[in-house]
Amino acid sequence: MNLYQQSINQLNRRSFLNGVSVGVGSLALTSLLEARGFAKEALPLKSGGAVNPLHFAPKAKRVIHLCMAGGPSHLETLDYKPKLAEMNGKPMPKSITDGQPIAQLQNNKQLKCLGPQHEFEKYGKSGQLISKALPQIGSIADDICIVRSMTTQQINHDPAHTFMNTGTQISGRPSMGSWVLYGLGNGSDNLPGYVVLSSSGGGQDQPIASRQWHSGFLPSRYQGVHFHSTGDPVLYISNPKGVNQKGQGEVISAINAINKIRNKTVVDPEIETRISQYEMAFRMQASVPELIDTSKEPKHIFDLYGAKPGDGSFASNCLLARRLAERGTRFIQLYHRGWDHHGGVKNGVLTTAKHVDKASAALVKDLKDRGMLEDTLVIWGGEFGRTPMAQGSGRDHHIKGFSFWMAGGGVKGGISYGNTDDFGYNAVEDVVTVHDFHATMLKLLGIHHEKFTYKFQGLDFRLTGVEEAHVLNKILA
Numbered sequence: 001m002n003l004y005q006q007s008i009n010q011l012n013r014r015s016f017l018n019g020v021s022v023g024v025g026s027l028a029l030t031s032l033l034e035a036r037g038f039a040k041e042a043l044p045l046k047s048g049g050a051v052n053p054l055h056f057a058p059k060a061k062r063v064i065h066l067c068m069a070g071g072p073s074h075l076e077t078l079d080y081k082p083k084l085a086e087m088n089g090k091p092m093p094k095s096i097t098d099g100q101p102i103a104q105l106q107n108n109k110q111l112k113c114l115g116p117q118h119e120f121e122k123y124g125k126s127g128q129l130i131s132k133a134l135p136q137i138g139s140i141a142d143d144i145c146i147v148r149s150m151t152t153q154q155i156n157h158d159p160a161h162t163f164m165n166t167g168t169q170i171s172g173r174p175s176m177g178s179w180v181l182y183g184l185g186n187g188s189d190n191l192p193g194y195v196v197l198s199s200s201g202g203g204q205d206q207p208i209a210s211r212q213w214h215s216g217f218l219p220s221r222y223q224g225v226h227f228h229s230t231g232d233p234v235l236y237i238s239n240p241k242g243v244n245q246k247g248q249g250e251v252i253s254a255i256n257a258i259n260k261i262r263n264k265t266v267v268d269p270e271i272e273t274r275i276s277q278y279e280m281a282f283r284m285q286a287s288v289p290e291l292i293d294t295s296k297e298p299k300h301i302f303d304l305y306g307a308k309p310g311d312g313s314f315a316s317n318c319l320l321a322r323r324l325a326e327r328g329t330r331f332i333q334l335y336h337r338g339w340d341h342h343g344g345v346k347n348g349v350l351t352t353a354k355h356v357d358k359a360s361a362a363l364v365k366d367l368k369d370r371g372m373l374e375d376t377l378v379i380w381g382g383e384f385g386r387t388p389m390a391q392g393s394g395r396d397h398h399i400k401g402f403s404f405w406m407a408g409g410g411v412k413g414g415i416s417y418g419n420t421d422d423f424g425y426n427a428v429e430d431v432v433t434v435h436d437f438h439a440t441m442l443k444l445l446g447i448h449h450e451k452f453t454y455k456f457q458g459l460d461f462r463l464t465g466v467e468e469a470h471v472l473n474k475i476l477a
Helices: 005-035 084-085 157-166 178-186 245-268 271-290 301-305 314-326 345-369 434-444
Strands: 062-069 120-123 128-131 145-148 193-199 329-335 376-379 385-391 394-398 400-408 416-417 428-430 454-456 459-461
Touching: 062 178, 062 314, 062 345, 128 145, 128 314, 145 428, 157 178, 178 193, 178 329, 193 314, 245 400, 271 314, 301 314, 301 345, 314 329, 314 345, 345 376, 345 394, 394 434, 394 454, 428 434
Parallel strands: 062 329, 062 376, 145 416, 193 329
Antiparallel strands: 120 128, 145 400, 376 400, 385 394, 454 459
16 A cells, blocks of 8 residues: 555544544433433423423412421421320330331330320411410411321431432432422523522431432432522622623623533533523522522511521521512422430420421411412421330431421411321321322422323333322312
8 A cells, every 4th residue: 555545544534533523422422311311302491391381270380398307296296196195104005116117216125105295276267286386387377288197218317308309218319399390490580490598406407418409310400509598698609809790791601602512512411501500600690699688678577587687597598488489489498407306305396496486487478468378389397207105305206107287389278187196106097108298299380290200211200209199189279
């Protein structure tokens, strides 16, 4: 072979490699993306939700989840058991506890009943029985539905949060907030569609992992954004010294132009996410400071919530939740850590309740006054309940029956749903699973839980899993 022919062959090989390298890379990347579960027909960047049109006429447009992290005792808050009071200090019947999952009490030779540590009172025209430790929640008794027959499958904090948030004990699945954002799209151009706030006080602080608001196998633009309760709510929300808004905008435009060129080649949903997040971050530099600046709120609103600007309290977070809801944020999650009362449950519940009682009720009242409660679903509850058996002066983790409440968004107010047995141990009437809860939430948002799927690793996944889930139709207005 002469030198000319060798040169032509080298040029042809180089041209071939240059020409197909992007294609080979694209094929490899596409293969990787499919392995991670990304659908080829990813949603356009500026689209609404994946469920379009909705399966049902929606009653709720947004969700505010007040997560009482640590497992509040239903027996001192929402589920009064006079029989348990009669049995205080006496042995728990073995017929109830034998063979049952019990956390730290598992090896105790004798399990003794611990009666309710707080009195209950009938509140509102509906006469709902609520603990005197929660008088302000009692004041909204006619607006809330108390579910007293909740169950879960995980008896320790982190897995229980994971199960409550994702419908599975397997880490890495999308949270319910991410599912809702994916299904409905964001209602705000300038703020994230899924925002998480956290606070603590009143008891042992269990850590909350960021995977609780992760998007899992959904594109990462659907994951929750954690706002800090004090200082800058989002890191680097302010421009560095010497950089003005115009200059920052030019940088964002240049970066996104490069990303768009790359995305034309590889069609990667995560590049779309990067583009949208750069744009959102730029808009947030103007919208977030305005959101956090509550100085224009009237005094009676601060008094209603018991909030002080910038104190990082649950009360301030509830006020921010209302402001986020007004601005179109689709899913808002507030974690309050302080309900893990293995000892001193009487004073512990009372102390923690003082951090959350007033503001929880204030949020419902404020939304109602603004005409927003009818299309805002408010959820209040923890990852599990507490045992009717004593753990010293406290209670252990409990998964067989506990309580939470819901308000607004198409839920009947002034009613109770389900019951536990006389000891508050087993849910025995209208038993509710986590998947039932998720199916009901989705129904209120206009989504049929069985039709709401996402293909990942060749399977059609859904928030409610493969087990049978039921919508709680009796509580729907």
